[in-house]
Amino acid sequence: MGSLAFEPETPVFDPATLFSRRVQRWEPGAIRSLLPLEAIPGMISLVAGKPNPATFPFSKISVTLNGPDEKTLVLDGAALSEALQYNLPAGHPGLLKWLEGLQQAVHGISSDGSWMCCVGNGSQELIHKAFQVFCDPGDPVMLETPAYPGVSAFLRADGHELVEVCSGADGVDPSDLERVLSTWPEHRRRPKVLYTVPTGSNPTGRSCTEINKARILRLAKRFDFMIFEDDAYYFLNFEEDPSKRARSYLALEQEVNGETGRVMRTDSLSKIVSSGMRLGILTGPVPAVQKVVKITENVNLQPSTTTQVLALTLFRHWGYTGFVEHCARAAEFYRGQRDAFAAAAERHLRGRATWEVPTAGMFFWIRLLLPPGSDSFELLSKKGIDNRILAIPGMAFLPNARKACQLRASYSLVSVPDMDEACRRIAKLVDDAWRDEFANTAKADEPPVVLPAPRKITA
Numbered sequence: 001m002g003s004l005a006f007e008p009e010t011p012v013f014d015p016a017t018l019f020s021r022r023v024q025r026w027e028p029g030a031i032r033s034l035l036p037l038e039a040i041p042g043m044i045s046l047v048a049g050k051p052n053p054a055t056f057p058f059s060k061i062s063v064t065l066n067g068p069d070e071k072t073l074v075l076d077g078a079a080l081s082e083a084l085q086y087n088l089p090a091g092h093p094g095l096l097k098w099l100e101g102l103q104q105a106v107h108g109i110s111s112d113g114s115w116m117c118c119v120g121n122g123s124q125e126l127i128h129k130a131f132q133v134f135c136d137p138g139d140p141v142m143l144e145t146p147a148y149p150g151v152s153a154f155l156r157a158d159g160h161e162l163v164e165v166c167s168g169a170d171g172v173d174p175s176d177l178e179r180v181l182s183t184w185p186e187h188r189r190r191p192k193v194l195y196t197v198p199t200g201s202n203p204t205g206r207s208c209t210e211i212n213k214a215r216i217l218r219l220a221k222r223f224d225f226m227i228f229e230d231d232a233y234y235f236l237n238f239e240e241d242p243s244k245r246a247r248s249y250l251a252l253e254q255e256v257n258g259e260t261g262r263v264m265r266t267d268s269l270s271k272i273v274s275s276g277m278r279l280g281i282l283t284g285p286v287p288a289v290q291k292v293v294k295i296t297e298n299v300n301l302q303p304s305t306t307t308q309v310l311a312l313t314l315f316r317h318w319g320y321t322g323f324v325e326h327c328a329r330a331a332e333f334y335r336g337q338r339d340a341f342a343a344a345a346e347r348h349l350r351g352r353a354t355w356e357v358p359t360a361g362m363f364f365w366i367r368l369l370l371p372p373g374s375d376s377f378e379l380l381s382k383k384g385i386d387n388r389i390l391a392i393p394g395m396a397f398l399p400n401a402r403k404a405c406q407l408r409a410s411y412s413l414v415s416v417p418d419m420d421e422a423c424r425r426i427a428k429l430v431d432d433a434w435r436d437e438f439a440n441t442a443k444a445d446e447p448p449v450v451l452p453a454p455r456k457i458t459a
Contacts (some may be wrong), residue, residue, distance in 0.1 A: 013261030029297030083309035091119030123280030146397035162399035171208025174215035200233035200361020203408035233361035235327035
């Protein structure tokens with residue numbers, strides 16, 4: 001489906017009505033809030049304790065790109081001084097402008113002033129801060145389940161009630177979400193956030209359909225909550241026909257609800273450019289993103305200027321077309337990895353496990369056919385290491401930690417021969433579990449051994 005351009009008069013929901021009490025206590029950073037004023041012509045600034053570039057030990061940073069021409073990008077002079085210097089808490093202005101253009105091109109949103117982007121040290125940092133904007137410690141939070149454990153872990157540490165919303169082959173189940181909210185006790189605080197990974201979900205590899213997204217958006221308006229769209233694998237979509245890919249919540253919101261402002265979207269450069277650069281992007285309604293920036297001002301000052309300028313130099317070289325083409329090549333690579341792992345699973349795990357072939361991302365969600373009462377955590381932690389196989393047990397992805405027969409297998413780095421061997425070793429774990437079960441059952445069924453009574457010895 002084609003993208004939709006917004007009309008300037010589109011109603012905008014004010015997310016401030018859902019802000020947490022704790023975010024209201026954050027004050028603007030005394031120094032950082034003044035930095036934008038330094039750009040005013042003629043301004044003499046005595047504000048920031050910025051180091052003098054003359055003291056920086058670097059004279060040039062150069063990187064050579066993969067490809068037949070081995071293009072080299074160079075940072076030196078004023079550009080390098082800027083890259084090594086403090087910058088604004090929301091992100092480097094040039095990078096933000098480029099990213100805002102990308103969001104408009106990819107998701108069909110217009111520059112009507114109702115939304116903005118900010119940059120963080122990885123998308124997880126931004127998600128953590130976004131939760132602080134809307135949730136106080138102890139508040140209930142809805143999570144698509146199975147859920148990414150990096151998020152459920154910090155929510156659990158903050159004492160949040162983790163409300164599981166089931167997902168299936170088509171992503172979050174709107175019927176289950178409606179059940180949760182329509183039966184919510186009136187005397188208890190309602191959840192204000194639904195957290196979801198809609199493309200190539202971590203850990204299941206499933207993607208949410210556009211139909212389900214539309215239903216969930218309507219529920220967000222009806223029950224007054226925000227959607228946290230954590231879309232780290234958006235560009236690693238294996239649907240070859242772009243017209244068949246589900247549009248994002250960000251792209252659909254105006255069409256479905258007739259308003260904007262309920263979606264906080266995070267994108268990540270980790271899966272498509274570099275995980276070590278630690279660059280994530282948050283796109284959302286201006287009041288909410290500004291609160292995230294205010295937290296940044298007070299906690300970690302800003303995301304890394306060096307990696308931002310390096311990324312901006314690369315993006316300007318590529319342009320939007322080159323960026324999308326690079327992402328398509330990355331998706332093609334991971335599609336090949338997925339197909340190779342699926343073939344290995346078919347050879348070794350058929351009859352021992354079930355799985356769905358991922359539609360995007362980097363993961364297989366495998367349900368082991370284990371004896372009753374068994375779970376993957378016990379199997380992997382005890383015998384997995386002995387058999388030289390590591391995978392994450394399903395329990396880690398269930399917010400309220402219960403036994404599970406699933407495991408998450410990542411195929412991003414594994415060679416094709418190692419995929420085959422890994423699936424063979426997993427198959428052996430399942431076979432050994434059943435062998436132990438039969439041995440224990442047989443032993444339990446044996447009649448008890450009756451020893452003869454000791455003879456009395458007389459003198």
